[in-house]
Amino acid sequence: MNKPTVTQEEIWQALQDVKDPEIPVVSIVEMGIVREVSLTDNGVLVKMTPTFSGCPALEVMKNDIIERIHQMGIQNVQVETVLDPPWTSDWITDEAREKLRQFGLAPPPKHGGNLVSVAFLDVAICPRCGSTNTVIKNTFGPTLCRTIWYCNDCQDAFEQFKPL
Numbered sequence: 001m002n003k004p005t006v007t008q009e010e011i012w013q014a015l016q017d018v019k020d021p022e023i024p025v026v027s028i029v030e031m032g033i034v035r036e037v038s039l040t041d042n043g044v045l046v047k048m049t050p051t052f053s054g055c056p057a058l059e060v061m062k063n064d065i066i067e068r069i070h071q072m073g074i075q076n077v078q079v080e081t082v083l084d085p086p087w088t089s090d091w092i093t094d095e096a097r098e099k100l101r102q103f104g105l106a107p108p109p110k111h112g113g114n115l116v117s118v119a120f121l122d123v124a125i126c127p128r129c130g131s132t133n134t135v136i137k138n139t140f141g142p143t144l145c146r147t148i149w150y151c152n153d154c155q156d157a158f159e160q161f162k163p164l
């Protein structure tokens with residue numbers, strides 16, 4: 001067995017190429033999905049926390065991680081799913097929040113674990129014009145992780161990534 005010659009840092013870099021299957025503009029690293037990368041005696045172990053448990057994209061992400069690390073010449077790749085602590089939208093990096101906004105998806109507000117305060121905020125910032133003159137249209141967007149809002153200034157609908 002050959003101990004891999006790559007560094008953890010190089011693997012983190014490579015995983016930046018693996019995009020979130022639902023939001024192709026951000027990587028799974030930026031989304032805070034990749035929790036840990038470690039080098040084992042004969043390969044690589046990646047620990048990840050899916051944004052939503054039972055998320056159908058989970059298998060896609062796993063396969064993408066394995067394939068990307070295979071490309072680095074490492075054959076033995078293990079991907080472990082960690083559900084505790086559960087993923088929170090606070091783990092999304094600031095850079096990724098900006099990318100979400102450019103993608104037309106209002107990023108979730110940071111809540112520091114206090115989801116009740118977010119629920120009472122009841123406002124989303126329009127990703128197009130930055131207006132807070134917005135109203136929620138429904139709580140079920142095209143996927144469970146998004147809500148649909150309406151901007152009174154743009155007079156158009158937009159989606160917000162739901163804070164979790």
Ligand SMILES: [Zn+2]
Nearest residue numbers: 126129151154
């Ligand atoms: Zn607007």
